[in-house]
Amino acid sequence: MSNHNPDAPKHLKHYFANVDQQYETSKFAMWAFILTEVLTFAGLFVAYIVFRSWYPDMFVDAHKLLDVNKGLMNTIVLITSSLTMALAIWAIQKNNRKLSLIMLIATFVFAFCFLGIKFLEYSHKFEVGQLPGEYYSYMGPEVVHLNNPHIFFSIYFIMTGLHGLHVAIGMGLIAWLIYATYKGNLSSEYYTPMEMIGIFWHLVDLIWIYLFPLFYLIG
């Protein structure tokens, strides 16, 4: 730290020349990370497309076993949470820490609701045996004629499960943001972490916006 400028702000790391460079670097890396995330899900979307093209009728019939209302509710919850997240960033830019804090807590609560609804959906599926692969045991009248309905649920659980994991990680990050904002570590001077986590959160939202019609609204 020998050549660290004593006048530089606390959050500026010594290996960056100035605050702008540090901010630009974080933002750039975040977008690169988003690319990685998109490709992770892209692999699963490909699996979805492949199996849907092999079993088009099964997909249409099996999707009727999903609860569209819960799915729709989750979509609304998540879109709202994206909005509150954006508002939190807007508030911190205006140096309104209190509003920002409220918005972050709202985002956290919405995320929690999302997982709660997801939990209800999953537990129902566990009860009736609409499970992936060899654990599938549901033999209701609407599916007995179907060819390999467990494949649909394998893909459903993997994709929504991975998305759910992202929501959970996002909740952890938002909790940390709440703490940092409460402590006063973030301000209109320096709010990079909030902006980065915001980008991540919008991505999580966006992926759901693709998942929802692909699983709940086909046919």
Add this chain to the structure above:
Amino acid sequence: MLDRLTEFFFPKQVSTFASDIDNLYFFIFYSSVALFFIVVFGMVYLAVKYRHKKGEELKLTSSKDHSNLLESLFFIIPLILVSITFVWGIRSYLKMVIVPDDAIEIKVTGQSWFWTFDYPDGGTTLNELVVPSNQPIKLVLSSKDVLHSFFIPVMRSKMDALPNRYNVMWFDATQEGVYDIFCTEYCGTGHSQMGAKVIVMKPAQYEEWANELGSDDDSIPLDELGAKLYTKKACNTCHTLDGSSLVGPSYLQTSQMWGQERVFDDGTSTVIDENYIRSSILEPQTQIVAGYQSVMPTYQGLLNDRELDALIAFLKSLNEDSQI
């Protein structure tokens, strides 16, 4: 000259498209050798010519770093060569995928670790594919367990055998003889032993053979028939006759333990007798000898009663001095 080279590089050319593929190889080979010599010669020449001589001062060197002529050449010549290669490769390939209408269709099934061949007029062989010469043969491949790949080097042909679908390959053998077949998709312990033979016969001979196929070997004694089946049904892939263990226990060991208890991996045991041998051929998964893995496929439907009796008789007849 070219024939000698072909013999050096390749196994025999037995299928109708083998020579075409070998010629494609030689086209790429000679082009590559030419390019390779340009590269190596250029490299050595420039490195030696412009070497830093002892005592020579360090100096400013040339700023030349491109030449449109040279670069276009480096681009265009390989482009022409690979275009020829590509078109040739595709044309030859199309010949390999379009199966003639008059082909005889033989079903090939891979299973760890042997091949089964089902002939159009009924009858089955294990690890021996018998075909007539100068007659297109269509092979329909599939697998009963993991992936395998069916490779006949002399035919220059190969195709994967998959568990959930049928793949097709074909060839037209031009010379009679016995040639190797290999499994080229890794399939576990016995992968390197999963070989078979293709026996190309004159058409008349093949007819005769095909008629005999399926008729019983009633005339020969049981233990001799058993000895034949031991290799024919691929028992030898996993079971030796000299007491050493491969994937499964040696026949000799089992024979020597006749009448004694055999312990299984679940702790139970049973006396080795005819019934035990019979059930371990037909239902190999139910009792696994301690220290071995549950990998043997069932022979249900692949052996009739007389053949089972023959194998049991053969196993009982074994002793230290047995020669096969």
Add this chain to the structure above:
Amino acid sequence: MSENIKQNYLNHPKGLMSWLLTLDHKRIGLMYLVSGILFFFLGGLLALVMRMELAAPGNDFISNDTYNNVYTLHGAIMIFLFIIPAIPGALGNILLPLMVGAKDVAFPRLNLASFYIYSFGALFAMYTIINGGVDTGWTFYTPYSTQSTSNVVPMTLGIFIIGFSSILTGLNFIATVHKMRIPGLTWYKLPLFVWALYGTSLVQITATPVLAITMVLLMLERFLGIGIFDPALGGDPVLYQHFFWFYSHPAVYIMILPAFGIISEIIPVHSRKKIWGYKFIAYSTLSIAFIGFLVWGHHMFTSGQSVFSQIVFSFITYFVGIPTGVKIFSWILTMYKGQVSFTPPMLYALSFLFLFTIGGLTGIFLGAVALDIHLHDTYFVVAHFHYVMQGGTIVAFLGGLHHWWPKSFGVMYNQTIAKICAFGVFLGFNGTFFPQFLLGLRGMPRRYATYSEEFVELHSYSTFWSGILGISIFIAIMNLFWSFIKKNKVDPGSNPWGGMTLEWTHTSSPPHPHNFEEEPVLEHGPYDYDKVIVEKTYK
């Protein structure tokens, strides 16, 4: 000079914790280097065990099962634990910030995290070995990998974890290249090694997530029987191959692009000549990285794809070949009217050109569908990818180590031993792998523990030379480390070869803890040997 050595990244700060918790990219790079080389030795030892078994046709040395474990671990360790993480992780980490004039990478903490994630993943791989190995081949083809009773899960979990390390390193490097360059260091003034690392990182962040998801699906298939790859449950084992090769073909470029970068540095410096076709080499790096994503199907020419796919994949495959060919010509022409010194790094670079050309040209044989049908999964393929991976990447890596060793550690190794070893590697390599082309043409399948008599001569020949190859590599690396340990160190000076990039001209050997004593100012381009005379500080 002696003052510079007083304080450098190796001796300041002191203490074990200052290493374990270091955020210094050079120290992290050194930790990658040491662990990478340990895995390299382990993988090499496994290779020698295989060659021992293959010296004679039968099961004379080890059983089929042991052989299957050995070859799987050889492949998995070499690829996932050594080549992919260690080359960008070691040379890239040490050099990238120096080359762009930065004090560190963009995210030093993340960089340290990458190293620990890599170590954590490697633990799983080591557990696999202790626990009895894994026998599926490094490709983990289903359905064999879902049925095998060996340690498929620990191994794939290890690879999955190492994948994260790869992604984070890639992100870090990309951000560093984009945002951390000193003023005036424009894209076309970047050393080509930086371009190569940039291309590598792009592939790492875009391809690795697909591998991660594939490994997850494979593990779920084993744990839960999800059926995606299981034919009995309506899935498809060939889909696994598509997923796997969609990552693993680009992974070939993760492995070879850094080697291209190293060669693009060694040749101009040791020829004291402006590099031929700078822009072409830079752009072809990116285009190869891109096209690499479109050719995975050529690994599946015998899997029963549609004829149309076969034609398309064969066609695109050749588009990788042509820019690579032009690159080789560019490296050779760089020597034109230069002052070529036959130093150890230069010998490795020339050896690279020879071996990689063979590796590249034999790729053309495999790209022709009709011929590939015969050669697929035979020793021809084994020889081909070893010419690319070992003759290309590892020879370049050894060259890079010899090139930057004096810079990284401030010591010079024994030149004579280094040169003899370079020859030993060259001869041993050709002796080992050239016969394997013939084996493949004559029909010898790969992954066989035993084989028929007709192949014995070529196999024993290959085994004999593999010993020489192994010994040469071992001595070459020991020679490097010995220079570090022995007492009477030869001081190579800050710029032993007369390089023109920032790591040579603006910092001591070994570098200052913060890389540069004062902010470097760019005075000339990376290869301006036609404009400035840079003295060599060694000999």
